[in-house]
Amino acid sequence: MVSEEHPRYASLVLRNKLVDGYERGIASAHGLIAHGRGEAFDYLLGEQTSESARNATKVACAHLLTANHPVLSVNGNTATLVPGEIAELHAITGIPVEINLFHPSAQRIERIADHLHAYGVVNVLTGFDFIKLAHIASDRANVDKNGTFKADVVFVPLEDGDRAQALAKLGKTVLTVDLNPLSRTAVASTVTIVDEVTRAFKNLVSFAQHFKSESHEYELDLLKARFDNIENLKASYALMQKRLRSLAR
Amino acid sequence: MVSEEHPRYASLVLRNKLVDGYERGIASAHGLIAHGRGEAFDYLLGEQTSESARNATKVACAHLLTANHPVLSVNGNTATLVPGEIAELHAITGIPVEINLFHPSAQRIERIADHLHAYGVVNVLTGFDFIKLAHIASDRANVDKNGTFKADVVFVPLEDGDRAQALAKLGKTVLTVDLNPLSRTAVASTVTIVDEVTRAFKNLVSFAQHFKSESHEYELDLLKARFDNIENLKASYALMQKRLRSLAR
Numbered sequence: 001m002v003s004e005e006h007p008r009y010a011s012l013v014l015r016n017k018l019v020d021g022y023e024r025g026i027a028s029a030h031g032l033i034a035h036g037r038g039e040a041f042d043y044l045l046g047e048q049t050s051e052s053a054r055n056a057t058k059v060a061c062a063h064l065l066t067a068n069h070p071v072l073s074v075n076g077n078t079a080t081l082v083p084g085e086i087a088e089l090h091a092i093t094g095i096p097v098e099i100n101l102f103h104p105s106a107q108r109i110e111r112i113a114d115h116l117h118a119y120g121v122v123n124v125l126t127g128f129d130f131i132k133l134a135h136i137a138s139d140r141a142n143v144d145k146n147g148t149f150k151a152d153v154v155f156v157p158l159e160d161g162d163r164a165q166a167l168a169k170l171g172k173t174v175l176t177v178d179l180n181p182l183s184r185t186a187v188a189s190t191v192t193i194v195d196e197v198t199r200a201f202k203n204l205v206s207f208a209q210h211f212k213s214e215s216h217e218y219e220l221d222l223l224k225a226r227f228d229n230i231e232n233l234k235a236s237y238a239l240m241q242k243r244l245r246s247l248a249r
Numbered sequence: 250m251v252s253e254e255h256p257r258y259a260s261l262v263l264r265n266k267l268v269d270g271y272e273r274g275i276a277s278a279h280g281l282i283a284h285g286r287g288e289a290f291d292y293l294l295g296e297q298t299s300e301s302a303r304n305a306t307k308v309a310c311a312h313l314l315t316a317n318h319p320v321l322s323v324n325g326n327t328a329t330l331v332p333g334e335i336a337e338l339h340a341i342t343g344i345p346v347e348i349n350l351f352h353p354s355a356q357r358i359e360r361i362a363d364h365l366h367a368y369g370v371v372n373v374l375t376g377f378d379f380i381k382l383a384h385i386a387s388d389r390a391n392v393d394k395n396g397t398f399k400a401d402v403v404f405v406p407l408e409d410g411d412r413a414q415a416l417a418k419l420g421k422t423v424l425t426v427d428l429n430p431l432s433r434t435a436v437a438s439t440v441t442i443v444d445e446v447t448r449a450f451k452n453l454v455s456f457a458q459h460f461k462s463e464s465h466e467y468e469l470d471l472l473k474a475r476f477d478n479i480e481n482l483k484a485s486y487a488l489m490q491k492r493l494r495s496l497a498r
Binding site for chain 2: 003015018019022023029030032033034035036037038039040041043044137180182237240241244245247
């Protein structure tokens with residue numbers, strides 16, 4: 001039990017949720033370490049959604065809603081932390097959800113598929129019917145034939161650098177959530193949401209609900225056209241620097 | 250297997266070592282997350298020992314060598330990552346090694362004790378014969394009667410904020426290793442080594458060998474007297490800021 005008076009309560013609750021996901025065979029040991037890395041960046045970013053992150057989330061939503069073949073590719077951490085939000089996004093947009101693990105095992109993929117089904121995700125792609133992508137050496141090159149392979153827009157939260165770069169090289173529109181604005185993933189993607197994944201998904205669901213309610217085609221096209229990912233990432237660097245200065249006082 | 254060509258090879262080797270320690274029941278799931286947090290700070294600090302970290306390591310060594318009752322308090326991560334260096338420091342200085350876990354279990358304590366014995370640590374304190382310290386609410390208040398309880402100098406690498414603050418309040422000299430120069434542990438300690446724990450321990454062993462070789466009493470006293478922890482931490486803040494600026498270019 002975490003005391004609510006602990007200075008970093010929200011972060012500790014999330015951490016326990018992830019450990020729980022690990023113990024249930026959904027998240028991996030490496031996923032726990034990756035989560036810790038994100039925690040440190042979130043701490044430096046002030047543990048709240050910045051204006052630039054909110055803007056990126058809106059633009060990512062515009063891409064998802066206007067794509068021909070979008071796909072949401074999830075790993076163990078994402079499935080553990082935001083299963084409800086994945087299901088909501090899936091219900092609103094009809095986006096298929098592909099399971100793609102950095103440390104794949106058939107057993108873990110099946111557990112995650114069951115977990116997502118239980119939250120109401122209908123269309124889960126397991127990657128068992130896969131094609132090997134160019135530009136990647138590892139097992140991570142394998143993507144689902146009906147998901148990432150044919151997608152024009154791939155939403156890959158908490159992605160690793162090699163894969164994000166390979167997907168971008170293949171000409172796909174890459175959307176990601178990454179708390180490290182300096183990572184290869186952040187820099188290689190079309191739209192990088194520098195935010196903690198549960199906050200990002202909650203906002204994404206809100207935007208999707210808003211934009212789905214009536215015709216916003218022109219607005220969505222404008223959002224996409226006006227967005228410059230590298231410029232937007234600079235706002236996160238600046239925020240980290242500002243916060244370091246104030247913490248160091 | 251991690252490719253040696255990966256841009257962050259050394260960090261990935263360490264990560265695998267920790268996952269291995271977790272699978273052997275030495276490190277904890279929460280320890281994996283904490284390690285990830287450290288990784289992010291190390292990345293921002295340039296993944297090498299800074300001048301200020303080297304200086305703090307030397308001063309920490311001075312405290313260890315001149316203490317009446319020093320103790321080295323280790324957790325699962327420290328036992329996993331630097332068992333050989335713990336044994337060397339123990340052999341050179343005779344410092345007892347106490348096991349103190351944030352998520353304690355008798356089974357894990359016994360595994361860590363066996364692990365340390367196998368590396369040659371003779372005097373392992375398990376904390377089974379404990380006394381409850383003031384100023385802490387949790388299980389972490391329990392410390393070994395013959396270790397931390399009677400120690401004047403406690404070396405607590407990778408410590409949590411509550412305990413570091415409580416030990417300092419009790420008037421003990423607190424030495425720590427913490428990659429987050431802004432943490433409560435870093436700020437509450439007498440000497441904070443802002444460095445990755447394997448690099449810090451290797452340097453500490455070297456310094457201990459050097460200072461043990463002949464009489465350095467006056468030099469050790471000077472090192473202690475001249476050190477200002479908060480001033481030294483500021484060098485790490487400055488380094489992180491400088492590195493963020495260059496990474497963001």
